[in-house]
Amino acid sequence: FRDDDDINDVASMAGVNLNEESARIMATNSDLVGTQIQSCKDEPFLAAVPLHKRILETAKKLGITDVPAEVVTFISHATQNRLRTVIEKVTVITQHRMESYKDDEWYEQATDVRSQLKFFEQLERLEKQRKDEQEREILLKAAKSRSRQEDPEQARLKQKAKEMQQQELAQMRQRDANLTALAAIGPRKKRKLDAPGLLSIG
Incomplete structure (x- = not known):
């Protein structure tokens, strides 16, 4: 009993009464004393x-006829863990997208990417312009053709060339009309703001 005596001596030196503390614990947690705690x-x-x-x-496709219930539990937990990991990674990625390192010297x-996209758009626009020019040349050649016996394809090209010329002529007329209207209106004058505190009398 030497160890118990040593403990009592140390507790007494610290001003702690072990009997009183034990009684207080029993009184406070009396409903938990002797009970068994189980996991959820x-x-x-x-x-x-x-x-x-x-x-x-x-x-069954693999020749297995019996699957224990523990396998279902393991797969369920593995799915939950995998889904949690994916969500955590997506959360980190979204936080990275919100951060701006443009002005960070490190x-x-x-x-x-934006400049690359603009470059590809410009290439696509130039390619379309080149194809339009080639088609325009083909249509103009077809329109100038004076062959007596025209096949249906030649007639279709001539008709399309005629429509293209009419469309270009209409665009030129519209552009000239816009320029004439702007010249008649004259240069736009900036509206002067009324001085604060002054009322305009009409």
């Missing part, structure tokens, strides 16, 4: 019955 029930993340059915269908821009 393991709830599966996925519905067990449909998951078990799906696993059995897959297992980062150097390696690529400029």
Whole structure:
């Protein structure tokens, strides 16, 4: 009993009465004394019955006829863990997209996606312009053709060339009309703002 005496001596030196403390603990937590604490029930993340059915269908294709319930629990927990990991990674990615490193001296821009997209758009626009020019030349040649026996394709090209010329003429007339209207209106004058505190008398 030497150890108990040593403990009592140390507690007495600290001003602690072990008997009083034990009585206080028993009085405060009397409903917990002697009870058995159990862990919470393991709830599966996925519905067990449909998951078990799906696993059995897959297992039968591989020649497996029996799948224990523990397998369903393991797969359910693995799915939950995997989904949690994916969500955490997506959260980190979204936070990175919100951060701007443009003015950070410790980062150097390696690529400029916006400039690359503009470059590709310009290439596409030039390619379309080149194809339009080629088609225009073909139509103009077809319009100038004076062959007596024209096949249906030649007639179609001539008609299309005629429509193209009419459209270009209409665009030129519209542009000239706009320029004439702007010249008649004259240069636009900036509206002078009334001085504060003054009222205009009409």
